[in-house]
Amino acid sequence: MKRFRRAIATLGAVACALILSSPSAWAVSWGSVKGLDIVLFYPGQASWEWVLSDHSAAKTVRTGGKCRECHDTEETDMGKKMVTGKKMEPAPIVGKPGSIPVNIKIARDAARIYVRMTWKDTGFHSGTKKDADHPVKVAMMMANKQVKESSIAGCWGACHDDASGMASAADAKRSLYLGASRTAITRRGGGDNVKPDAELASLVAGGNFLEFWQAEVKGDQSVNVKEGYILDKRNTSKTPLVEASAELKSGQWSVTLSRKLKVDEIGRHNIQPDQTYNIGFALHDDYAEGRIHYVSFGYTLALNQGDTDFVAVKQ
Numbered sequence: 001m002k003r004f005r006r007a008i009a010t011l012g013a014v015a016c017a018l019i020l021s022s023p024s025a026w027a028v029s030w031g032s033v034k035g036l037d038i039v040l041f042y043p044g045q046a047s048w049e050w051v052l053s054d055h056s057a058a059k060t061v062r063t064g065g066k067c068r069e070c071h072d073t074e075e076t077d078m079g080k081k082m083v084t085g086k087k088m089e090p091a092p093i094v095g096k097p098g099s100i101p102v103n104i105k106i107a108r109d110a111a112r113i114y115v116r117m118t119w120k121d122t123g124f125h126s127g128t129k130k131d132a133d134h135p136v137k138v139a140m141m142m143a144n145k146q147v148k149e150s151s152i153a154g155c156w157g158a159c160h161d162d163a164s165g166m167a168s169a170a171d172a173k174r175s176l177y178l179g180a181s182r183t184a185i186t187r188r189g190g191g192d193n194v195k196p197d198a199e200l201a202s203l204v205a206g207g208n209f210l211e212f213w214q215a216e217v218k219g220d221q222s223v224n225v226k227e228g229y230i231l232d233k234r235n236t237s238k239t240p241l242v243e244a245s246a247e248l249k250s251g252q253w254s255v256t257l258s259r260k261l262k263v264d265e266i267g268r269h270n271i272q273p274d275q276t277y278n279i280g281f282a283l284h285d286d287y288a289e290g291r292i293h294y295v296s297f298g299y300t301l302a303l304n305q306g307d308t309d310f311v312a313v314k315q
Ligand code: HEC
Pocket: 043, 046, 051, 054, 055, 056, 057, 060, 061, 065, 066, 067, 068, 069, 070, 071, 077, 078, 081, 087, 152, 153, 156
C-alpha cells in the first residue's frame, strides 16, 4: 500500500483524483458476499406525518410497528399505486415504473465498509431532465438506535409533509430533517420551528442524526459524492468522507459507495462491531430529483456477525 501511495504521489493531481475516487480499485470479491434483493418503490407524497395519521395502520406505527412487518413483499404493488396516481401522487409521470428491484451487498475489510447496489436499467425516459447532469443517483442513510423513527422506517422518518414538493410544502424549499430538530410538529410537518443551535449540537453529539451518503452519477459514469448528516436539514460536507464508483454495463448499473469504518467527525458514525445500524436506500433514475425517487423501508446492518439483515464480513 505504501509503495502504491508513493507511486500515485508522483502522478499529476488529476490522475490521483481519478484513482482515489474509484473504489472498484479496492479488492472486494463481491461474488462471495451474500446480498439482498430489495424492491425500491415509488412513495409519492406518503410522508412520515401521513404514515402516522391518515394511514390505516397509523396507530400501530405510532406504537413502534415496523413497516416491513406488514409490507414486506408488497413494495411492487405499493409503488404501482403511487406512481400511477391512484394514491398520494398529484402529478403522475406517464410510463414511469413503480419500483426497481435492486441487489444490495455490504462488505468490509480491515479499514473500510463497502456498499454495492446493482440493478437493471429500466430504459424509461420521461424526457424531463430535472437534474440534467445526473441520470442516476443512489443514496444510503444510516442511524443508530437513538433515532427511533429510523428503527421503524429507515429513512422514512426524515421525509416530512412540508419538505420540498410534498403536500404541505406550498412553495417552501425544505430538505430532509428529523422531528427532534423542531420545537413542534403537526400533521403538516415541523415547518421552520428549528431548535436553537446549541440544542441541535447536543442532539448530534448524542447520536440523534441520520448519516447520509449519496452518489450522483454523471452521463460518463463519473461520480460526485454528497455526504453528511440530516438533523435540522441535509448538512452536506465540503470534503466528503465517502468515495464512490459507478458503471453501466450491458444494461446493468452497479454503484459502489465506501468509506473508512473509523471516523471522528461530527454527525458521522464510527462504525463498530456489536452495534446495530438502521439503514435505508434511495434511488433516482431518469434524471429525476427531489421526491421523484424510489425508496426502501428500513433494514439493519452489523459488522462481522449479528441478527441483522446485512452483516458486513471481512474480505
Ligand atoms: C400494521 C400493519 C402496517 C404497518 C406496520 C404499516 N403499514 Fe402501511 N399500510 C397498511 C395497510 C393495511 C395499508 C392499506 C390501507 C391504507 O392506505 O391505509 C397501508 C398502506 C400504506 C401505503 C399506501 C400504499 C398502499 O399500498 O395502499 C404506504 C405508502 C404505506 N402504507 C407506508 C407504510 C410505512 C412507511 C410504514 C412504516 C413506517 C407502514 N406503512 C407500516 C398496513 C401497515
